[in-house]
Amino acid sequence: ALNSHDGSAAFRIITTPIRVVCANTQRAAISCARSSFTVRHTAGAKARIAQARTALGLTFKYAEEFEKAARRMVEAEMALGELRSVVDAIWPVTPNDSKQKRTNTEKRWGQISYLFEQAENQAAIRGTRWAGYNALTEFVNHEAPSMGKTDDDKRRARAARIISGSADSLMEKAFALTTV
Structure with a gap:
């Protein structure tokens, strides 16, 4: 989840296998994101967050598939x-x-x-x-x-x-x- 904390940019949720620890890895995570969801800081943000919860079901599926692939690679x-x-x-x-x-x-x-x-x-x-x-x-x-x-x-x-x-x-x- 990415947020500007001052409302200048939208709150973003992305699905990525990259652990964000700095601006470099954030950029890589955004460019490699398999899915994303954006919520602008507006009056309708609460409704968008509810939509995001539904969309995140797909996000978890991607993370599970990546984990399975990584596990197979560790075992091979x-x-x-x-x-x-x-x-x-x-x-x-x-x-x-x-x-x-x-x-x-x-x-x-x-x-x-x-x-x-x-x-x-x-x-x-x-x-x-x-x-x-x-x-x-x-x-x-x-x-x-x-x-x-x-x-x-x-x-x-x-x-x-x-x-x-x-x-x-x-x-x-x-x-x-x-x-x-």
């Missing part, structure tokens, strides 16, 4: 070779591609395979399809190269990429390719 093993196939499908490389692109591809693979096999935050899910999906999204959100002279500039560029939604299609494709 994923070998490193399978993850490599997913990476190659998301970022295809051909023999005619430049040496720089092939070098970048191997650097990307090194980072993603590290996240999958060794990252501390993957310990509880290591070797699962859920770990594969999380390695991919962590790479896209936190590790992927970005423009900037300083580390702070690069972090800002990554945040802008997330806020703009330009990384959404990659993460959706990662989910589709790792879901069982």
